Amino acid sequence: MKQLISVISIVLISFGGKSQNISYTSISDLQYVSATDLANCNDTSSYYGDTVMTYGIVVVPGDVSEVASGSVQGGHRPFIFIVDTVGNGAPGPFRGIEIMGVYTNNQGQLLPLPNIEYLLPGDLIKFTGTLSDYNNGTQIEALNGNSLQVIGTRSTPSPAQISIGDLNDDLRVNILATGEQWENSFVEFNNVTVTEVIPFSGNRVSFNCVDGNGNKINVSDRFLAQKTPSWQTVNPYSPQTTGSFLTPVPGTFYSSLKGMVRHDGNGCLLNSGSRGYELNPFDSSHYQIAYAPPYISNFERDPMVPTPNQSVDIICSITDFDGTVDSVFLYFSSDTTLSSSQFGKISMTLTAGSTDEYEAMIPNYPNGTFVRYYIKAIDNESNVSFYPTTPVGQAEPNVDYYTVRQGGLLIQDLQYSLANNGNSPYAGMNVNVKGIVTASTKQHDLGFLYIQDQGGGPWSGIWCVGSGITQFFRNEEVQVSGTIEEYYGMTRLNVSSINKTGQLQQAVPTIVNPSDSISKYGFAWEKHEGCLVRMEDPNSQDLLISQPNLGFGDYGISNTLNAGYWNRAIVSAGRQSATSFSSLFVQLVTELRYDSIDGQMEVNPIAVSDTMKMTAIDGIMFYAFGNYRVLPRNNDDFIGINIQLDTTALPISSIGLNESDRNSKSLFSVYPNPAQNNMTLTGPKNSCYMIIDVLGRSLISGKLNNDIEEISVEYLHNGTYFLHINYESDNQIYQVIISR
Numbered sequence: 001m002k003q004l005i006s007v008i009s010i011v012l013i014s015f016g017g018k019s020q021n022i023s024y025t026s027i028s029d030l031q032y033v034s035a036t037d038l039a040n041c042n043d044t045s046s047y048y049g050d051t052v053m054t055y056g057i058v059v060v061p062g063d064v065s066e067v068a069s070g071s072v073q074g075g076h077r078p079f080i081f082i083v084d085t086v087g088n089g090a091p092g093p094f095r096g097i098e099i100m101g102v103y104t105n106n107q108g109q110l111l112p113l114p115n116i117e118y119l120l121p122g123d124l125i126k127f128t129g130t131l132s133d134y135n136n137g138t139q140i141e142a143l144n145g146n147s148l149q150v151i152g153t154r155s156t157p158s159p160a161q162i163s164i165g166d167l168n169d170d171l172r173v174n175i176l177a178t179g180e181q182w183e184n185s186f187v188e189f190n191n192v193t194v195t196e197v198i199p200f201s202g203n204r205v206s207f208n209c210v211d212g213n214g215n216k217i218n219v220s221d222r223f224l225a226q227k228t229p230s231w232q233t234v235n236p237y238s239p240q241t242t243g244s245f246l247t248p249v250p251g252t253f254y255s256s257l258k259g260m261v262r263h264d265g266n267g268c269l270l271n272s273g274s275r276g277y278e279l280n281p282f283d284s285s286h287y288q289i290a291y292a293p294p295y296i297s298n299f300e301r302d303p304m305v306p307t308p309n310q311s312v313d314i315i316c317s318i319t320d321f322d323g324t325v326d327s328v329f330l331y332f333s334s335d336t337t338l339s340s341s342q343f344g345k346i347s348m349t350l351t352a353g354s355t356d357e358y359e360a361m362i363p364n365y366p367n368g369t370f371v372r373y374y375i376k377a378i379d380n381e382s383n384v385s386f387y388p389t390t391p392v393g394q395a396e397p398n399v400d401y402y403t404v405r406q407g408g409l410l411i412q413d414l415q416y417s418l419a420n421n422g423n424s425p426y427a428g429m430n431v432n433v434k435g436i437v438t439a440s441t442k443q444h445d446l447g448f449l450y451i452q453d454q455g456g457g458p459w460s461g462i463w464c465v466g467s468g469i470t471q472f473f474r475n476e477e478v479q480v481s482g483t484i485e486e487y488y489g490m491t492r493l494n495v496s497s498i499n500k501t502g503q504l505q506q507a508v509p510t511i512v513n514p515s516d517s518i519s520k521y522g523f524a525w526e527k528h529e530g531c532l533v534r535m536e537d538p539n540s541q542d543l544l545i546s547q548p549n550l551g552f553g554d555y556g557i558s559n560t561l562n563a564g565y566w567n568r569a570i571v572s573a574g575r576q577s578a579t580s581f582s583s584l585f586v587q588l589v590t591e592l593r594y595d596s597i598d599g600q601m602e603v604n605p606i607a608v609s610d611t612m613k614m615t616a617i618d619g620i621m622f623y624a625f626g627n628y629r630v631l632p633r634n635n636d637d638f639i640g641i642n643i644q645l646d647t648t649a650l651p652i653s654s655i656g657l658n659e660s661d662r663n664s665k666s667l668f669s670v671y672p673n674p675a676q677n678n679m680t681l682t683g684p685k686n687s688c689y690m691i692i693d694v695l696g697r698s699l700i701s702g703k704l705n706n707d708i709e710e711i712s713v714e715y716l717h718n719g720t721y722f723l724h725i726n727y728e729s730d731n732q733i734y735q736v737i738i739s740r
Helices: 002-016 027-031 035-039 176-182 411-415 524-528
Strands: 051-058 079-083 096-100 102-104 110-112 123-134 137-142 148-153 186-200 204-210 216-219 253-264 276-280 287-291 295-302 312-319 325-333 344-347 357-362 370-379 384-387 400-403 430-439 449-452 461-466 476-487 490-504 510-512 532-536 543-551 554-558 569-572 616-624 627-631 669-671 678-682 688-692 698-703 708-712 719-727 730-738
Touching: 027 051, 027 096, 027 137, 035 176, 096 123, 096 253, 102 137, 137 253, 176 253, 186 216, 295 370, 295 384, 312 325, 312 370, 325 357, 411 430, 411 461, 411 490, 430 461, 430 490, 461 476, 461 616, 490 616, 510 524, 524 616, 524 627, 554 627, 569 616
Parallel strands: 096 137, 216 276, 461 490, 510 532, 569 627
Antiparallel strands: 051 079, 051 123, 079 096, 102 110, 123 137, 123 148, 186 204, 186 253, 204 216, 253 276, 253 287, 295 312, 312 357, 325 344, 325 370, 370 384, 370 400, 430 449, 430 476, 449 461, 476 490, 532 616, 543 554, 554 569, 616 627, 669 678, 678 708, 688 698, 688 719, 719 730
16 A cells, blocks of 8 residues: 555656745644634634645545535535644644545636545645635635645654533534634544434435433534435545445433544534534544444335325344344324324334344324324333434434325425424335426426416425426426435435426416515424415505625525615526526526526516616525525516516417317417417417416407407506317417517
């Protein structure tokens, strides 16, 4: 192995031969922040923004970082930590720093630093780069591909012995005065307890630990050591193709827990939603368990969605790594007024011939019954664990749940969440569901597929990704199979198969008041995630552009200017990329530059201003980066707006037309569209027509007395409507716009 390192050293030195001649600064100096600055809530290095050169000893192997990145070529953003050379790498205050292992080439592409993945603990390196920070964590970014040189080896660095209380308080808020000195350092805690397990993004997990005084830290997963078996490794040099971490049970007691400290600032007026100082173990030996409650795994519910005449089998594996399982109970109830601690219980018994598989049965219930349940396991030392996991000290156990359905799952069942994180109870499961298309990939539409239950309402909509999703039109009913995923907090359905049912249904938006802080407070808008919504004031007040530019293509709407966070909705448009999912057919954007950033817009951009007002805005509710956003699908979704926007008819479904009509000119036509006060219809005499609104209400109907006839639409408000016209077996649906 040392011979390999020597070869790598030569290669990296050759890359480093053209580095700039920059004077040396120690890691301790780069990281140091005075006590006075820390007391004043300033943890920024005095070298911030400078080009620096330093020497350090590698702490973390280069092949164990696991951070996926869509912006770095290859999809992996490598990084390492190094420690100051003082004391031959001995741990100490302000001695650690993070190295971001990517650089920008002459073509503007982000690339991993050459051979950074081959670095091993103990390698002595020279590094040249720019000092920056990320979420208040100091790091050095490479100048170019020559920024890194390996110049020798030293002994493997050891951890500093500290307490969680040096870093965070009992609310997990960072304590700068004593914690900043350990940022980017290799540390060890003794005698800490897992209090809460936090699954996220479908296949990732972090957990919280506390010390004897209740001080809390999040243990996160930036390294292979904490990647679960469902994780597919993104580091091409990883020693494994998948993770292998077994998620701990709340109540697990670690005699020793090691890892790298990173800073995600959340105190001193910083982001209250961040993690404070967090720990990132990078080796499986960093988790030393003293004792643990029973471990519940391989959970199954059969059937997943019962009909009224079906009972439900609950099956799981339960083991105890430091003793024996003493008893297991299944608690359940169909009474929604009961707290979980009031549920009735039955014993779970070992499956015949098994030593760790337990089973029990929930009886059948009538159609529509909402059933909640949980499992409690107790070992021979009276340690307790639950499924679903329940934080230590929480008064009521968490529950899993299902709804009895005669006709199969609804989208509402997939989306409805009792969890604080809004995750679907079906995350990771294969499901079948039916829905109405509310947004499509067709031209002049959002560019992404969404479906919702017939009739709409809370929890009724979901985002669809995957294969075969480009052939569908708005208002078509589809049958979908796929896997439920949590994409950074947004529930979506990864489609494996999708087909039209042959039915056409009017998609109905849910009315939401963007100015009502009570209805929005906390995560109350989670019930609208993925749904078609209409932002509208219930007192018929106009909506205004309350904040024209909130950054990243977002602007605010409310019934008042400069509305606060809880009294506005965020609207996004003009961006489509790996992290942005709004429409390119919406003219109203924050800045004209979005014409060609994150996708080429298909309409001429118009920068929003606080002089604009409208009756309502339709769109899809999306969740990302801690905020709910409304995504208008095209210009037609701005109802009654006081400026002229381009309107283009959407492609419509051929459902309802006979085969000859699909391949020939339609019997009918409608013009002008958009219309102001009158609209002309052409078609065979005695053709029937009906204009309905987006709520499915019939507003105008009649028959053509002649082959061409003018009808009045002067009583219709500005907005989008649907014209249904038919003659014998020939049918057509037009989306029509009223704009004055």
